[in-house]
């Protein structure tokens with residue numbers, strides 16, 4: 001292929017319809033046909049990135065290899081395509097304006113009035129095209145956050161309109177809407193879709209393909225009706241019904257021929273059918289588990305569906321790798337206390353403590369680490385989870401009363417977790433943590449080494465505090481051993497208790513690297529350890 005094709009995915013009627021999953025599924029199908037694909041998310045909010053947003057606002061913050069704090073949809077893109085994304089794959093209004101304003105201050109606009117059109121839209125178009133130009137992908141799929149008609153999304157839709165004009169037949173627009181079913185009248189309703197397409201048309205964009213999300217299978221007539229009202233061919237109206245697992249969506253989209261319609265619209269030859277054997281094998285194992293296990297994930301955002309998205313998905317991948325059905329319970333750390341922790345945590349075959357910030361719910365997490373340690377229950381502590389395990393060990397095994405992280409108690413007598421040296425001068429909150437991939441060297445005798453099967457690993461980070469190396473000998477003497485060390489800075493990346501069945505605390509976030517076709521070794525071996533003998 002000589003020139004990159006651009007696929008835009010817009011949404012209407014309601015948010016959270018799954019544009020990210022549709023984008024990732026289409027990406028998967030095109031990739032399985034042998035094309036190179038990347039997926040990008042444009043987020044219309046003014047924050048420069050979601051790093052400063054709390055999970056109530058935005059769900060999980062996903063971190064890329066190059067240290068970008070991004071939308072959680074990038075996690076889906078990586079998990080589906082089994083390929084890295086980068087800073088360029090997530091664009092926000094904040095970032096676009098920041099670039100344009102910096103240029104204006106430098107005088108780059110040569111005295112011109114700086115306006116939304118053309119300056120903001122040019123910057124959006126540049127950030128869309130850069131992926132195609134720089135990396136020469138066959139396809140760039142660009143998902144536009146929000147719903148059409150949102151004021152914030154207007155410049156993005158306008159950029160799409162301009163690009164379609166400039167690049168002509170190299171672009172396709174897929175519009176995803178919801179078709180509600182009214183129980184009272186026993187009918188599906190297409191009017192919201194018609195209105196949504198009308199809004200898109202008012203903004204100058206004709207959709208080429210319409211994907212209809214529906215909880216109940218659609219009647220054939222519905223597709224015809226939508227086609228007629230929205231100026232698309234009936235074959236280009238695709239049904240996306242609810243399925244049990246998001247990983248079924250690529251096959252669903254294949255059966256609806258979404259990929260071939262996209263290729264046809266772009267005037268491309270349809271050579272062979274997509275190679276999805278490994279994907280189908282994964283789904284088969286997902287649906288036919290041979291074992292069972294019960295895992296507790298302890299965190300403070302359990303009421304939010306998306307707060308621990310990458311951990312939830314990593315557990316699914318690891319379950320499949322072990323041919324096990326994993327019952328994952330999210331437990332609220334604030335509900336766990338001195339009086340009930342034994343009872344609240346008993347009955348689980350494995351325990352994970354989630355990452356987090358600040359002191360809300362911290363005592364419940366420390367008690368959770370204690371319970372897992374004392375009862376020989378497979379344990380995975382992630383970032384703050386690892387820090388809690390260290391605090392607990394220092395307090396209850398070594399006898400360092402009130403040992404703590406200086407994030408929680410800055411006057412603690414035993415700061416076993418402390419602010420990293422290079423964080424001490426930092427005052428800005430945005431993009432200033434230790435972010436992205438760093439190398440780590442493993443001890444050959446560790447459980448981590450058994451999982452990874454190699455000494456040199458690289459994992460992604462997002463934290464300001466670290467294990468305080470002044471206490472390294474105290475912990476070692478009592479049986480908590482640093483088994484993964486950053487070779488350049490000596491920062492402790494992994495702590496283990498060799499005496500324990502499987503007790504691993506990691507300063508990094510293994511969940512960002514687990515994909516359908518490459519489940520993460522630590523999650524795989526954690527689940528393995530949790531399986532009943």
Ligand code: GLN
Pocket residue numbers: 354355356357358382383384385407462463464465466
């Ligand atoms: N709050 C801790 C730190 O900044 C842990 C961060 C995390 O769990 N991602 O070091």
